[in-house]
Amino acid sequence: MARVVFSSTQRALVDGAESVELEARRVVDLIEALYALYPKLAGQLDHAAVAIDGDIYNEGRFQPLEPTSEVHFMGQVSGGR
Amino acid sequence: MSERKFKYVGTRPIRHDGVEKVTGRANYGADVVLPGMLQGAIARSEHAHARILSIDTSKAEALEGVKAVVTAADFPDIPCEWKGGAAGGTDFGELSRNIMARDKVLYHGHALAAVAAVSPEIAREACKRIEVNYEVLEPVMSLDAALAPGAPILHPDQEPMGIESEGPTNVTNRLAFEGGDLDAGFADADVVIEREFTTPMVHQGYIEPHACTVRFNEDGKYSIWCSTQGPFSVQMSSAIVLAIEPNLVKCTPTEIGGGFGGKTTIYLEPVAMLLARKSGRPVRIVMSREEVFRASGPTSGGRVRMKLGAKRDGRFVAGDCEIWLEAGAFRGSPAGAAAMTGLSSYTFPNFRIQGYDVVVNKPKVAAYRAPGAPISNFAVESCVDEMARELRIDPIELRLRNAVQEGDRAPYGPTFKAIGLRDTLEQARNHPHYKTPLGESQGRGVACGFWFNAGMQSSAIVSVNTDGSAVVRTGNPDIGGSRVSLAMMAAEELGIPVERVRPVVGDTESVGYTDLTGGSRVTFATGMAVIEAAQDAVQQLRERAAKIWGVDAKDVKWEDGIAHGCNGAADQDPMPLKVLAPKLGATGGPVVGRAQVNPAAAGPGFATHICDIEVDPETGRSQVIRYTTIQDAGKAVHPSYVEGQMQGGAVQGIGWALNEEYLWDDDGVIENPGFLDYRMPVASDVPMIDTVIVEVPNPTHPYGVRGVGETPIVPPLAAVANAMRAATGVRFEQLPMSPPRVLEAIDRNGR
Amino acid sequence: MAKLHIETRINGEPTEFLCEGQQSLLDALRNALGLTGTKEGCTTGDCGACSVMLDGRLVPSCLVLAAETQGRTVDTIEGVASGDQLDPVQQKFLEHAALQCGVCTPGLIVATRALLEKNPDPTEKEARFFLAGNLCRCTGYDKIIRAVLDAAAELRGDAA
Numbered sequence: 007m008a009r010v011v012f013s014s015t016q017r018a019l020v021d022g023a024e025s026v027e028l029e030a031r032r033v034v035d036l037i038e039a040l041y042a043l044y045p046k047l048a049g050q051l052d053h054a055a056v057a058i059d060g061d062i063y064n065e066g067r068f069q070p071l072e073p074t075s076e077v078h079f080m081g082q083v084s085g086g087r
Numbered sequence: 088m089s090e091r092k093f094k095y096v097g098t099r100p101i102r103h104d105g106v107e108k109v110t111g112r113a114n115y116g117a118d119v120v121l122p123g124m125l126q127g128a129i130a131r132s133e134h135a136h137a138r139i140l141s142i143d144t145s146k147a148e149a150l151e152g153v154k155a156v157v158t159a160a161d162f163p164d165i166p167c168e169w170k171g172g173a174a175g176g177t178d179f180g181e182l183s184r185n186i187m188a189r190d191k192v193l194y195h196g197h198a199l200a201a202v203a204a205v206s207p208e209i210a211r212e213a214c215k216r217i218e219v220n221y222e223v224l225e226p227v228m229s230l231d232a233a234l235a236p237g238a239p240i241l242h243p244d245q246e247p248m249g250i251e252s253e254g255p256t257n258v259t260n261r262l263a264f265e266g267g268d269l270d271a272g273f274a275d276a277d278v279v280i281e282r283e284f285t286t287p288m289v290h291q292g293y294i295e296p297h298a299c300t301v302r303f304n305e306d307g308k309y310s311i312w313c314s315t316q317g318p319f320s321v322q323m324s325s326a327i328v329l330a331i332e333p334n335l336v337k338c339t340p341t342e343i344g345g346g347f348g349g350k351t352t353i354y355l356e357p358v359a360m361l362l363a364r365k366s367g368r369p370v371r372i373v374m375s376r377e378e379v380f381r382a383s384g385p386t387s388g389g390r391v392r393m394k395l396g397a398k399r400d401g402r403f404v405a406g407d408c409e410i411w412l413e414a415g416a417f418r419g420s421p422a423g424a425a426a427m428t429g430l431s432s433y434t435f436p437n438f439r440i441q442g443y444d445v446v447v448n449k450p451k452v453a454a455y456r457a458p459g460a461p462i463s464n465f466a467v468e469s470c471v472d473e474m475a476r477e478l479r480i481d482p483i484e485l486r487l488r489n490a491v492q493e494g495d496r497a498p499y500g501p502t503f504k505a506i507g508l509r510d511t512l513e514q515a516r517n518h519p520h521y522k523t524p525l526g527e528s529q530g531r532g533v534a535c536g537f538w539f540n541a542g543m544q545s546s547a548i549v550s551v552n553t554d555g556s557a558v559v560r561t562g563n564p565d566i567g568g569s570r571v572s573l574a575m576m577a578a579e580e581l582g583i584p585v586e587r588v589r590p591v592v593g594d595t596e597s598v599g600y601t602d603l604t605g606g607s608r609v610t611f612a613t614g615m616a617v618i619e620a621a622q623d624a625v626q627q628l629r630e631r632a633a634k635i636w637g638v639d640a641k642d643v644k645w646e647d648g649i650a651h652g653c654n655g656a657a658d659q660d661p662m663p664l665k666v667l668a669p670k671l672g673a674t675g676g677p678v679v680g681r682a683q684v685n686p687a688a689a690g691p692g693f694a695t696h697i698c699d700i701e702v703d704p705e706t707g708r709s710q711v712i713r714y715t716t717i718q719d720a721g722k723a724v725h726p727s728y729v730e731g732q733m734q735g736g737a738v739q740g741i742g743w744a745l746n747e748e749y750l751w752d753d754d755g756v757i758e759n760p761g762f763l764d765y766r767m768p769v770a771s772d773v774p775m776i777d778t779v780i781v782e783v784p785n786p787t788h789p790y791g792v793r794g795v796g797e798t799p800i801v802p803p804l805a806a807v808a809n810a811m812r813a814a815t816g817v818r819f820e821q822l823p824m825s826p827p828r829v830l831e832a833i834d835r836n837g838r
Numbered sequence: 839m840a841k842l843h844i845e846t847r848i849n850g851e852p853t854e855f856l857c858e859g860q861q862s863l864l865d866a867l868r869n870a871l872g873l874t875g876t877k878e879g880c881t882t883g884d885c886g887a888c889s890v891m892l893d894g895r896l897v898p899s900c901l902v903l904a905a906e907t908q909g910r911t912v913d914t915i916e917g918v919a920s921g922d923q924l925d926p927v928q929q930k931f932l933e934h935a936a937l938q939c940g941v942c943t944p945g946l947i948v949a950t951r952a953l954l955e956k957n958p959d960p961t962e963k964e965a966r967f968f969l970a971g972n973l974c975r976c977t978g979y980d981k982i983i984r985a986v987l988d989a990a991a992e993l994r995g996d997a998a
Contacts, residue, residue, distance in 0.1 A: 013264050057500055057501035058687075059501075060501040062542070062687055063685070065685060066687075081176075081423045082176070102935070106924070106928075106932070108940030108943050109924065109928040109931050109937070110915065110924070110928065111876065111915035113940060114874070115877065117874075118874040208858075292975045293975055294974070296878070296879070342939075342940065344941025345976055375881065376885075567938035567976055727981070730935075730980075731938055731976070732938075734977060735975070738979065761880060761884060762879075762884035762973060763884045769972075770967075770982070775983070776978050
């Protein structure tokens with residue numbers, strides 16, 4: 007079960023949950039499952055960056071997940087230089 | 088990985104593009120000349136906030152020598168919608184409206200129309216003849232004005248993100264991160280420091296103004312030559328703004344005269360494209376310095392309220408950070424990044440960070456080196472310094488007691504892998520600078536800083552020439568020495584001298600998609616692609632040698648540019664690349680290695696800076712007299728250019744701290760759109776900038792490289808302010824700490 | 839209005855060109871003569887990117903009228919290297935990695951040569967003050983100053 011930890015901005019969209027554990031093989035499957043579970047979240051993670059166990063992927067939709075993975079969704083990280 | 092002995096990586100070869108740049112031969116944005124080329128100029132708004140009632144271009148069109156005029160009416164009306172999440176994204180409708188005002192002008196200098204003519208003088212004269220009818224609106228020139236009840240609203244139809252708002256607002260977005268129990272944390276604290284800080288809008292200050300040249304072909308294809316950090320993003324954004332397919336746009340990046348994030352977006356390209364199509368001739372547009380200040384990307388002015396709670400022993404128990412950033416005329420300040428980085432250097436069991444994006448009638452901000460981070464960090468590190476004073480703990484010691492390390496969780500979520508913050512602090516404590524005695528009116532300040540660093544997409548091609556040299560082709564404009572670093576990594580894999588590897592920056596049709604030069608990502612991510620492409624080439628070279636020897640490729644190893652037989656082929660005479668290269672044709676054709684990557688972020692970058700400042704109590708004038716930057720760069724590929732990033736970022740930050748600011752009059756007109764009054768550091772303003780490179784290998788990169796370029800601008804604002812505090816006894820909560828402000832503060836403080 | 843016909847000497851070569859009365863030397867160099875090594879950063883004389891030598895004196899070419907060069911000599915970055923040899927100042931800028939983006943570099947090299955002609959043995963402080971008219975946003979000046987002092991030593995014949 008991958009564990010998704012929500013930021014406080016996201017918590018407003020997930021009935022206040024701090025985290026949730028879901029069965030998912032890949033990030034995209036996890037997003038689908040999250041959207042199904044929390045309708046208010048629908049579409050919000052389509053362009054998000056994803057951190058899997060500390061590694062941040064700007065485009066990580068098809069990254070595989072381990073059963074122990076901890077996942078955060080966040081704004082894309084770019085920068086100035 | 089960290090055990091690997093490098094032959095070229097870590098040395099300091101002369102950059103391949105160096106001779107062209109010291110002889111003046113290198114072509115930058117404004118150096119492009121095409122036969123029959125016209126010159127473009129842009130008519131800009133005289134008001135900071137006004138409705139456009141009508142634009143009459145007939146007198147401009149009638150002027151002899153004018154070949155084309157465009158206004159927003161020539162642009163497709165791209166709908167405004169935020170693409171991306173709350174913490175980052177783009178609105179191409181607003182990008183289009185920033186490039187050419189539609190309905191409203193939102194800052195002084197906002198583009199209204201453009202002209203192409205046979206000379207720049209005629210183009211500028213034509214711009215003056217464009218007649219605009221405005222309904223002038225009250226400008227919103229500060230965060231206070233934007234947030235005040237009854238404030239004029241820039242975008243009345245826009246829904247804010249992340250906040251419930253009763254009616255229209257200038258706040259477009261709120262972002263928050265929380266952990267633990269904030270109230271309990273502060274209740275548990277022995278000492279609480281709470282202060283509010285403001286920083287002004289500042290400009291990246293690249294020396295080369297924006298410039299682009301466009302040719303339109305009758306088959307519908309546009310060719311763009313421009314100074315940009317991202318040719319593929321120019322291609323993509325220009326196509327979206329003009330509602331055409333990106334494959335109709337080819338972008339060739341020229342040499343780039345600085346960017347610091349400011350050349351990651353587009354201003355001129357779609358305008359020149361339309362002018363070129365309308366006139367049937369190539370068009371070049373070059374911004375003046377004044378236009379650069381008025382209409383190209385500054386970074387946000389900001390306000391940060393910071394509350395820090397600690398135990399007597401120095402442990403931080405609570406941090407509360409509230410950040411408001413000016414986005415300029417359209418939403419999209421780096422409030423998200425400011426929030427995500429603000430508390431990331433230390434562990435806070437209880438914390439809350441909130442970031443607000445606020446629109447004002449100023450130029451739309453663009454990325455600027457670690458966007459947002461210096462602003463929140465200034466507040467946090469100033470409070471940490473106050474806390475050290477309050478607790479009577481050495482400021483480095485206090486930071487060490489709280490500094491994040493591997494396994495700690497960042498406030499924005501993920502857990503850090505190997506990072507070097509503590510190493511930089513230890514090095515700072517032991518550095519001779521930290522022990523140097525200070526004189527009269529001198530003070531010393533310390534500050535840390537953090538930037539994520541980006542990964543993103545890169546592709547690379549490594550081809551072997553018949554003489555045994557190689558070409559490395561990537562898609563990243565070389566903004567500060569990346570060509571040589573990339574060539575060094577290819578040289579390392581191929582085992583040939585760096586001088587025999589020629590690094591080439593491709594255009595959008597000669598290399599695979601590559602994200603922009605930004606986010607401190609090139610040496611990390613594009614470097615990774617180059618290493619893999621070179622390894623691909625080496626694998627092919629082993630196969631070719633095997634073919635010549637009639638053995639299996641697994642019986643050929645590649646060392647120092649030489650094929651050696653091994654196992655059953657050990658009796659073969661070693662074959663250097665120079666001997667093998669001419670035989671490639673006979674063994675299957677050219678050898679071309681390729682690779683493409685989209686790696687996870689480049690490994691967080693942490694730094695500690697030490698600043699000594701001397702203040703003249705009579706005039707308020709200050710002089711940085713000693714400055715040391717210590718940064719975890721991961722493996723430093725070319726140490727000179729790593730140091731250069733550290734030194735340049737430090738001095739940019741010193742400018743932000745001491746002198747730089749936009750000045751506005753009551754009507755929202757910028758009063759200092761030039762280098763005389765917008766005072767960037769000059770050579771006599773600063774001392775030598777000492778550097779210490781800490782190399783904590785980044786576990787996600789084959790050589791351990793991590794991003795370097797942005798972190799250096801994060802600590803200086805606070806490092807300078809903390810030094811100023813030590814020298815004057817005054818805690819400066821407002822930047823810049825310019826002489827009049829310092830003098831006033833000293834007087835007020837009774838010294 | 840008829841253009842002005844100017845006869846001057848640029849990088850040692852007798853040169854003729856046409857210009858408008860109001861045209862700057864910078865504009866004439868870059869657009870009439872194709873000498874784009876001299877860079878435009880501000881056109882107000884504040885950045886030094888367009889530094890050239892006029893009759894042996896360092897000037898920002900954006901503040902000189904092209905017509906003023908009549909009968910005088912102009913030396914630009916294009917004339918600094920001789921044949922296939924870089925000038926020691928250019929060489930030291932390369933060795934010390936004293937450039938990042940490189941757009942301020944031509945002006946800085948021209949200005950450095952002007953400094954070293956006047957003062958072959960400048961202190962760090964003298965070098966910093968002389969070059970205070972040349973903005974560099976990338977390097978923080980550290981490596982530039984080191985390159986300048988090393989070039990001075992080399993030109994004096996001191997072992998660096």
